[in-house]
Amino acid sequence: MLDRRIHLRNPTAEFYSPAVLKGYRLDFNLYVPSWRGAAATIVTDPGSSVWGAVWIIERKQMYRLDEQEGVNLRWYIPINVTVTTPQGRDHIARTYRESILLPKLSEGETLPPARRPSNTYLQEHMKLDYLRNTSDIFTHSPQTGGLPIAIYEINSAILSMSLYDALRVILITGTNSKDVLYETEKWVSDESLFPHTNGAPGQILRAIQNSQIALVDNAPKGTQLKLLLLLEGKQKLYFKPKRYELDNVIKGKIYAGYDRHNSEVFAYYLAMVLNFKWIAPSVIRKIHIERDVVPKATLALNKTMLKSESGSTCIYGKCFYCKRNETVCPDQNGEIEGAAILYLDRQFKIHKSPWRRSYTTKKMEWEENNNFCKKVTATLSLKRILNLIDVAIFDFLIQNGDRHRYEVYKDQIVLLDNGKGLGNPSVDELDILAPLYQCCMLSLKTWQNLELLSGGSLSETIELLAGYQGNKLATEEHFRAVDRRLMKIYATVQYCIGKYGSTKVLKKI
Numbered sequence: 001m002l003d004r005r006i007h008l009r010n011p012t013a014e015f016y017s018p019a020v021l022k023g024y025r026l027d028f029n030l031y032v033p034s035w036r037g038a039a040a041t042i043v044t045d046p047g048s049s050v051w052g053a054v055w056i057i058e059r060k061q062m063y064r065l066d067e068q069e070g071v072n073l074r075w076y077i078p079i080n081v082t083v084t085t086p087q088g089r090d091h092i093a094r095t096y097r098e099s100i101l102l103p104k105l106s107e108g109e110t111l112p113p114a115r116r117p118s119n120t121y122l123q124e125h126m127k128l129d130y131l132r133n134t135s136d137i138f139t140h141s142p143q144t145g146g147l148p149i150a151i152y153e154i155n156s157a158i159l160s161m162s163l164y165d166a167l168r169v170i171l172i173t174g175t176n177s178k179d180v181l182y183e184t185e186k187w188v189s190d191e192s193l194f195p196h197t198n199g200a201p202g203q204i205l206r207a208i209q210n211s212q213i214a215l216v217d218n219a220p221k222g223t224q225l226k227l228l229l230l231l232e233g234k235q236k237l238y239f240k241p242k243r244y245e246l247d248n249v250i251k252g253k254i255y256a257g258y259d260r261h262n263s264e265v266f267a268y269y270l271a272m273v274l275n276f277k278w279i280a281p282s283v284i285r286k287i288h289i290e291r292d293v294v295p296k297a298t299l300a301l302n303k304t305m306l307k308s309e310s311g312s313t314c315i316y317g318k319c320f321y322c323k324r325n326e327t328v329c330p331d332q333n334g335e336i337e338g339a340a341i342l343y344l345d346r347q348f349k350i351h352k353s354p355w356r357r358s359y360t361t362k363k364m365e366w367e368e369n370n371n372f373c374k375k376v377t378a379t380l381s382l383k384r385i386l387n388l389i390d391v392a393i394f395d396f397l398i399q400n401g402d403r404h405r406y407e408v409y410k411d412q413i414v415l416l417d418n419g420k421g422l423g424n425p426s427v428d429e430l431d432i433l434a435p436l437y438q439c440c441m442l443s444l445k446t447w448q449n450l451e452l453l454s455g456g457s458l459s460e461t462i463e464l465l466a467g468y469q470g471n472k473l474a475t476e477e478h479f480r481a482v483d484r485r486l487m488k489i490y491a492t493v494q495y496c497i498g499k500y501g502s503t504k505v506l507k508k509i
């Protein structure tokens with residue numbers, strides 16, 4: 001039961017722990033017209049188990065819960081069961097099951113309509129389903145001290161499809177790409193960095209993927225090898241070339257290795273799914289070295305190209321880390337794959353991130369000071385802090401641990417430079433979430449968006465959208481990792497809500 005439901009009649013109920021009930025399965029029965037779905041129940045089923053939440057309520061308040069569950073109407077029957085916490089502690093708990101005993105579905109049988117959960121259940125009544133003792137993941141978080149945290153998951157395949165459909169309209173249907181880049185250049189809005197309706201994002205992606213290249217140069221800023229592509233309409237693109245195969249695992253520090261071109265593009269889709277509209281459109285593009293680059297290269301770029309032993313033209317570029325022996329070479333088709341990122345000629349204001357890494361063995365203040373967020377709130381607006389927390393969530397999902405500075409346009413952080421994500425799918429560096437767990441705040445809007453994406457729909461939606469554009473953006477391990485990290489975000493928010501209450505944590509601005 002969601003905490004706001006339990007608190008309806010039991011304002012003093014206190015969340016105690018997640019726990020597992022063995023020998024039962026979760027099922028749904030009895031269609032409730034006003035819910036447009038069936039009610040949840042548990043059914044004895046040897047070999048199955050159901051995760052749930054254990055709440056502590058006063059014994060004398062028990063009748064209220066019974067009332068809520070319609071015990072006197074024989075909707076539910078209260079039973080005592082033994083549940084086990086993630087620490088292995090057993091507790092006797094009171095739970096409720098429907099008075100009708102349900103037969104188990106046989107293999108291949110589809111669920112009758114009266115036994116399907118409501119959309120509300122799917123969207124909001126998150127099923128405690130997957131959890132773990134998070135002591136290992138909270139190693140860097142002094143506040144949590146290895147607290148066990150419930151991690152929620154819902155089966156939201158239905159939602160995933162509707163989200164996909166909604167995004168498909170804006171990201172994929174666009175075909176008229178002729179003037180869209182011009183429109184984008186002129187775009188002025190407080191809502192988004194670029195046109196965002198009527199299929200415009202899809203048109204932009206198409207345009208930056210296919211438009212003729214007029215000139216190629218070394219990109220002026222940054223430490224990583226990248227090119228600046230000037231399109232015939234004079235718009236600019238950053239081109240971050242592919243440096244690794246998708247299944248290459250980057251070991252070592254969170255910011256190790258070259259930028260990952262697929263991380264840039266993945267980040268764009270992720271932002272779209274999360275409804276973050278302050279990011280530069282980005283798509284996988286292949287450029288032909290002899291057709292698109294060599295004849296269009298500036299003199300300066302030409303000077304940073306060389307012939308490989310096999311005779312192909314390779315580029316080592318001009319940047320802080322660029323080295324003659326670390327070239328990018330075309331594949332057997334003569335093409336270089338990379339992320340084409342729309343370059344937005346705007347005045348961004350650069351700020352140092354309060355939660356930046358030290359990049360040395362020296363510890364930063366946020367790593368040692370439990371009350372670091374207090375210091376930040378004294379200097380930054382609530383809006384900016386919530387914005388930084390959104391960015392932290394975004395970065396945590398892809399594991400971009402390199403956002404040492406952030407750039408602001410129209411008082412919004414623009415998600416530039418997302419190439420350090422998707423390095424190692426088996427690592428979840430929790431430090432990246434420090435803004436969230438140290439401040440214990442989150443924009444309500446972001447939380448509502450995140451809530452819709454559990455049960456695999458986050459990765460599924462990104463995979464579907466990118467697949468439609470013909471690109472595979474990451475390996476299965478990375479997709480699973482992003483879903484797993486979402487669970488950890490839920491866990492962190494749940495931890496904060498448990499500690500401070502949802503009105504303090506979820507901010508309405």
Ligand SMILES: Nc1ncnc2c1ncn2[C@@H]1O[C@H](COP(=O)(O)OP(=O)(O)OP(=O)(O)O)[C@@H](O)[C@H]1O
Nearest residue numbers: 221222223224225238280341342343344345416417
């Ligand atoms: N799409 C964009 N539109 C406009 N400016 C951009 C865009 N992407 C990046 N920039 C600017 O160029 C700078 C360098 O880009 P980026 O950070 O992606 O390169 P980098 O090589 O990864 O640099 P660093 O190693 O310093 O992080 C950014 O800080 C930003 O000011």
Ligand SMILES: [Mn+2]
Nearest residue numbers: 224402417419
């Ligand atoms: Mn970078």
